[in-house]
Amino acid sequence: MRLVWFRNDLRCHGHTPLTQALAGGDPVIALYLLCPRQWDDHDVAPLRRWYVLESLLELGDTLAAKGIDLHVLDAGDFDGAVDTLADFVAEQGVREIFCNREYPLNELNRDRAVARRLEQYGVRLHGFDDGVLVPPRTLSTGKGTPYTVFTAYKKRWDQWMDDADPGALPAPAWPASSGASKKGRFYGRDRVEALRDGLDLPDTLTAPWQPGETAAYRQLYDFVEHQLGDYKRYRDFPAEPGTSGLSTALSAGTLAPLDAYLAARRALADSGAREGAATWIGELAWRDFYRQIMHRFPQLATGAPFRPETRLLQWHDNDAHFQAWCEGRTGYPLVDAAMRQLVRTGWMHNRLRMLTAMFLSKHLFIDWHRGERFFMQHLIDGDFASNNGGWQWSASTGTDVAPYFRVFSPIRQSHRFDPQGRFIARYVPELAELDDESIHEPWKQPLLCPDYPAPIVAHKGVKEFVQQAFRQAGDAWRQQENGQ
Template identity: 85%
Template sequence: MRLVWFRNDLRCHGHTPLTQALAGGEPVLAVHVLCPDQWDAHDVAPLRRWYVLESLIELGEALAAKGVDLHVLDGGDFDGAVDALADFVAEHGVTGIFCNREYPLNELNRDRALARRLEGRGVRLHGFDDGVLVPPRALSTGKDTPYTVFTAYKKRWDAWMDEVDPGAVPAPAWPGGEGRFHGRDRVEALRDGLGLDAALTRPWRPGESAAYKQLYDFVEHHLGDYKAYRDFPSEPATSTLSTALSAGTLAPLDAYLAARRAMGDAAAREGAATWIGELAWRDFYRQIMHRFPSLAKGKPFRPETRLLAWNDNDEHFQAWCEGRTGYPLVDAAMRQLVTTGWMHNRLRMLTAMFLTKHLFIDWRKGERFFMRHLIDGDFASNNGGWQWSASTGTDAAPYFRVFSPLRQSHRFDPHGRFIARYVPELAELDDKTIHEPGKQPLLCPDYPAPIVAHQGVKQRVEQAFRQARDAWRQQQEGGQ
């Protein structure tokens, strides 16, 4: 008996472990282990949990229709998942487990613990890499070290992807007949226990079928304009497929191949190339996370930045969380996050840089807040983006780079349409005043004044980073 272990890959198409398991001529079962306690420990947003559980229900139905049983087990946390899987393997006479690799440290430790538990029974874990386009250890520099600069990594990544066979993952050889979905009631109970408002879930379409429909719609109608309009939050120019990719309802290879095919159209070429670059960033952050496991322990990539003296201003942090900073585009973005569970990527950079540069609050507080709200919350991408913005990470924005909220607002929301949508108390202001309501306080008495001035931020940040760097050097010299 072969067992396919579904994790963050809740789909049937483009799933190598499933295809390989079904190709062996042995009976095949599928399993998913619920770990709500691990979700709590990892700050997984309720909306993301809902998306995963709904997608799991669709997966169970799809597998059953193809003749494969899906069993849902209760694990609690990763330690419990190892126990539940070991018991399941013994009970069903499983000879091999087929799964896609996961790269964060806790997930790696879970898989290693299971492999050790099953080693004496002769049961092997067969790992695959469908969650990425290029496996994290596939590319190294000439010195056999990980790439820590994206531009150099992207050149090697492009060369690797040029050799990809479009037919690399054949369709599964389904057994036919009628399978069963064991444990659906557990999934539904966990979903219903979230108690989410329908207004929050209504805009989202979980599951594999919706993900592929969304991909094809984006490629056909929006990919050509992606480069020109992707930075404008009021425009429907982004794919929002990060949710499907993070839960695995869409195979990254299918996303890449759809964009690569579109490059044959001259009108779509630039947009497709830019969007493919975002898929490369996704792989880049995964290889960084995998090869530098200290990141999973809350450490900054740049060791000297451990000595930064972050502000501990809870009033400022709460104002940022609630969209009350007095900077309209920052506030609109934060309100979008809290009310929809998603935020435009340009605004993720802006709000992260505002927290870490203007307010000089520890990036880890913002990273955690994002994870607790984002439907596409993904540790590698979220951590990479936050450390880039905070100038503590690999390939980070230089510490002297500070986004001006006002300039970003004028440039990327020139008519204030996005601001008006999420900060309704400013909706009646004209195109100029909506960016700087503080200049006309009588027109918007319910909107706060800026909690910190933009002037002088760059100088304060430069001084703080220089002090941390100098203190680090002194520590290193003293330890020699």
């Protein structure tokens, strides 16, 4: 008996473990382990849980229609997963397990424990890397060290992808008996539905999202056909539908990164779409970059900053400021619109993630970990590697950082990336009546927007303050290192 263990890869397309397991001719069953306590530990947003559970329901139905049984078992957390899997394997007489690798620390520790346990049963484990385009240990600098600067990584990544020249995975060879006459069973469907219903989310939050691989692939092909060519031009403007919105599908694995890459690569041949496609492929490389960083610097998963000296920064502990940031009441319209977008929709545009993260960590000088956590608690695409990477980039504590003297001006960003204030007006209706100029600086028109707060901090002086704080932390670190 062969087992396909689905984890963060809730799809049948572009799924090597499934394809390989089915290639052998032996009977195949599938498994998914629910770990709600792990979700709690990892601050997984309710909306993301909903997306995963709905996608799992679709996966179970698809597998059943193809004659494959899916068993969904409640393991509680990752420790429980080891025991639950071992019992299941023994009970079902499984001889081989096929799954995709996961790279965050807790997932790695779970998999190490699984491997040790299964060895006792003589079960063979086959791991694959469909969650990334280039597996995290593949590329190293000439000195054998991991890349920590994106531009150098990307150059090597491009070469590797060109040399590998990957093609689409063959479709799985479903059992001959599949079809209406021999449907598979979906064990544990009730438990998945109960967990989903227990989330009790308002329709307004879930309605805009379409979980499952069918919707994810449709969204990919729509994006490639209609928007990819203009991606470079519009991707920084949050009022436009300029980006793919595929981060949720990629992070929950309802879409294979390889299929996303191949669709964009085909578009490179079209001169009208070439620039957009090349830029978009660069974003997929960022995704791989942060995964290799997380994998090769596992201390990041324990909360460590990438640059150790930044541990000595004396963050401000201002709860009122943090609360104002969370609620979109900082008095800076684009920051507030972005934070309200996050809470209201479970998603935020990339430019605004950078802006709001920089605002929290530089203007308010609040520890970036608090913001990282708040994002995870709300994002439907919450993903440790990309979120931690994005936060540390913005806070200037990470790899390839925005230099610490770079501080986005919330006013300038607003003029540049939301020139008519259309995005602001959508999420901050108190400002909707202001003209194109005043909407970026409403404090200049206090009589027209009485319900909107004044800025909670001034922009002026932030850069100098942050520079000094980083310099002091660096000096203190060097003294510590020299044992003074």
